[in-house]
Amino acid sequence: MSISHPVPNDKLYLEQVKYGKDEQQRRKESPIFVSGDEVAKLLETNRGVYMVDPRLGFNNRTHRLFVSKHVPTETQDQLQWKTLGHRHTVEAVIHWLAGKGYSIVDGVRYDWEAGDFINVPVFAWHRHVALSKEPALHVASTTGPLYMGIGQAVYEDERYPEYWIYAQQGEDALRTLIPGGAVMEAEDDGHSEASRLYAEQVAFAYNEEHRRRAGRVLVKGSELKFESTAMGNLAYVVDSRLGFHAKALATVVAEIPPGKRSGAHRHLYDEIDYVLAGSGRCIVDDQSFEIKKGDTLAIPVFAWHQYFNTGDAPLRILAHSTRPMLENLGLVLTHQGEHADH
Numbered sequence: 001m002s003i004s005h006p007v008p009n010d011k012l013y014l015e016q017v018k019y020g021k022d023e024q025q026r027r028k029e030s031p032i033f034v035s036g037d038e039v040a041k042l043l044e045t046n047r048g049v050y051m052v053d054p055r056l057g058f059n060n061r062t063h064r065l066f067v068s069k070h071v072p073t074e075t076q077d078q079l080q081w082k083t084l085g086h087r088h089t090v091e092a093v094i095h096w097l098a099g100k101g102y103s104i105v106d107g108v109r110y111d112w113e114a115g116d117f118i119n120v121p122v123f124a125w126h127r128h129v130a131l132s133k134e135p136a137l138h139v140a141s142t143t144g145p146l147y148m149g150i151g152q153a154v155y156e157d158e159r160y161p162e163y164w165i166y167a168q169q170g171e172d173a174l175r176t177l178i179p180g181g182a183v184m185e186a187e188d189d190g191h192s193e194a195s196r197l198y199a200e201q202v203a204f205a206y207n208e209e210h211r212r213r214a215g216r217v218l219v220k221g222s223e224l225k226f227e228s229t230a231m232g233n234l235a236y237v238v239d240s241r242l243g244f245h246a247k248a249l250a251t252v253v254a255e256i257p258p259g260k261r262s263g264a265h266r267h268l269y270d271e272i273d274y275v276l277a278g279s280g281r282c283i284v285d286d287q288s289f290e291i292k293k294g295d296t297l298a299i300p301v302f303a304w305h306q307y308f309n310t311g312d313a314p315l316r317i318l319a320h321s322t323r324p325m326l327e328n329l330g331l332v333l334t335h336q337g338e339h340a341d342h
Contacts, residue, residue: 027300030059032284036275036294043069043137051296052272054145058298062146062322063249065272065296067139070099070130085127086157089179091249092120092142093238095318096221097276099136103128105217106177115221119238121212121245123154123177139274141320143248154179177213182206215245226255231263232340240324248325254317256280256309257342262317264306264337271299271321278315281308304337 034051042049048068052058071080085104094103100113106124120126130136147153156164166173172181182205189195224235231254238244238251253276256262264283273282279292284305289297291307299305309315326332 026059027303030298030300031057032287032298032300033289033291034296034298036292036296039067039294039296043067051274052298059300060145060270060272060298061149062270062325063141063143063272063320064145065139065141065274065298065320067097067137070101070128070136070138072130072133072135081127081158083127084125084158086155087123087125088142088144088156089123089152089154090143090147091122091246092140093249093251093320094118094120094138094140095251095274097137097139099130099132099134101128101130101132101136106213108217110218112218113221117219117221117237117251119215119217119219119244119246121177121215121217123179124212139318141249141251141272143322143325146248146322146325177209178205182209211245216243224253226253228342229263230336230339231265232256232260232342246324247328248322250321250323252319252321254307254319256307256315256317256340258309258312258314260309260341261338262307263340264304265334266302266304266337267321267323267334268302268331269321269323269326270301271305271319273297273299273320274318276316276318278309278313279311280315281310282306283308306338 039049039051046069048066050056050064050066052060053064053066054060094117096112096114096116096118098114102109102111103118103126105118105120105126110118112118128136128138144153154165156167161168166179176182183202184206187199219237224237226233226235233255235253235255236242237253238246238249240246240250254262256278273296275291275293275295277293279290282289282291282297282305284297284299285303291297307315307317323332
């Protein structure tokens with residue numbers, strides 16, 4: 001039996017009071033830039049590379065960024081998914097950088113090519129099949145750190161059934177998008193507000209499963225629509241306001257013409273940026289970084305940041321953020337500085 005004992009609150013309360021100021025220092029000390037050249041070198045001998053993750057010293061608490069390589073299916077490969085793939089209780093947005101193939105997500109096939117996006121519903125089995133002669137490559141952001149932090153991260157992989165938590169419990173547990181399964185409804189006697197509220201609470205997971213399956217999954221890169229904003233030309237890719245069932249993660253692509261700059265802003269949510277094309281410079285508070293295709297930048301919370309295209313081709317930035325999560329908590333704050341000159 002585990003037993004705890006109460007303590008006087010002076011010490012613990014002072015830690016709470018100091019937390020905000022200490023967090024400011026942690027943000028300043030967090031790494032920002034990850035070289036694409038180093039990532040490419042590691043990919044020569046590895047299937048995947050993590051660029052941003054709190055376990056690597058980053059202060060990003062809510063999401064991570066990594067790149068994965070998929071060999072053609074004709075190759076005999078014991079590490080490849082064959083039937084289910086894997087599923088997890090975290091949100092994920094995948095962007096295909098190279099190759100051609102398809103993904104099976106919750107039993108539905110989605111054909112993709114380089115430039116496309118896949119938004120994976122929470123706890124949906126998914127696997128990827130590469131059909132091109134050369135390995136397919138994707139960069140992905142997931143909210144794993146957030147869900148690990150609150151003790152709700154579950155990863156089930158067909159290659160490691162010994163670590164399954166739910167899937168081994170039967171066919172329903174294997175197919176549901178709700179860990180542990182969902183109950184349709186609780187009895188509401190109709191005589192009290194408490195009875196109604198509790199019935200809604202019990203039914204939430206059942207309705208959530210339907211919402212997850214109704215959300216959008218595939219975005220074709222050829223259909224991105226760039227429009228003018230104070231931050232420059234933006235294409236919204238994954239956003240709950242666009243029909244995606246996303247509670248924590250959002251994705252946009254920014255495009256900056258040669259010789260131009262983006263807007264400058266800061267915000268109270270984590271952001272991880274990946275350079276899709278072009279070259280230039282990024283200013284993060286008082287630091288400057290020369291950037292090119294393949295580089296990654298982890299933008300500290302509430303740090304001013306702005307991009308400048310110093311090359312002769314468009315500079316494209318893939319930006320993942322956890323703005324929706326902060327919106328759901330009522331904590332989103334964005335300050336707009338200098339506007340883009342497009």
